[in-house]
Amino acid sequence: MKIILVDDEKKFINMLAKRLSLRGLNADVAYSGEEAVEKAAHTPYDLAVLDLKMPGISGFALKQKLLEMQPEIKLIFVTGHGAIDKNGDHSDDIFLAKPLNIDTLIETIHQTIHPDKQ
Numbered sequence: 542m543k544i545i546l547v548d549d550e551k552k553f554i555n556m557l558a559k560r561l562s563l564r565g566l567n568a569d570v571a572y573s574g575e576e577a578v579e580k581a582a583h584t585p586y587d588l589a590v591l592d593l594k595m596p597g598i599s600g601f602a603l604k605q606k607l608l609e610m611q612p613e614i615k616l617i618f619v620t621g622h623g624a625i626d627k628n629g630d631h632s633d634d635i636f637l638a639k640p641l642n643i644d645t646l647i648e649t650i651h652q653t654i655h656p657d658k659q
Contacts, residue, residue, distance in 0.1 A: 542654055543585065544568035547577040547603065548592035548619070553639075557590075560643050566650065574598025574606070581610050587654055590646070593620035593636075604634075615653045617646075 544561070546568045548554040558568045569584065571577035574597050577589070589607055593600040600618050607614050621639035635649060651658075 542566065542587045542650075544588045544590065544650070545571060545577060545580060545584075545586045546590045547571045547574065547595070547600075549573060549595045550592070557641065557643075557646075561647070564643070564647055566647065574600075574603040577603060578606050578610070581607055581614075585611060586614055588615045588617065588650060590617045590619060590650075593618050617649055617653060 544566060546554050546558055546561075547570075548557075549572055551572055554570050554572065558570050561568050568590075569580055569586075571580055574595055577591075578598070581589075586607075589603075591600040591603055595603075598606070600620075604616055604618075607616070617635045617637060619637050619639055619641060635653060637646060637649060
């Protein structure tokens with residue numbers, strides 16, 4: 542399974558990548574939506590964990606770009622900005638609140654990649 546983590550909070554995303562690695566999940570990191578697009582142009586990903594609010598390309602805009610490049614990619618959004626409006630185009634999206642519980646994230650990753658194994 543190939544994962545990319547995208548967040549402009551460098552300490553947060555580096556710690557998250559390290560914690561996932563300790564649990565057997567290796568992930569690339571990108572510190573902006575633009576960097577994620579560049580990486581996705583060269584590497585196929587199964588899953589992207591995206592910060593919702595970032596400078597430049599927001600999480601929702603990045604979702605569209607990644608899906609255009611890799612239609613099979615699965616997405617999980619993380620946010621520290623309170624309630625999420627899940628109406629319209631985002632009703633099926635998966636949202637997790639910061640601070641992230643690592644066990645909840647790993648469970649959500651596995652459920653997202655293998656929904657038939659629940």
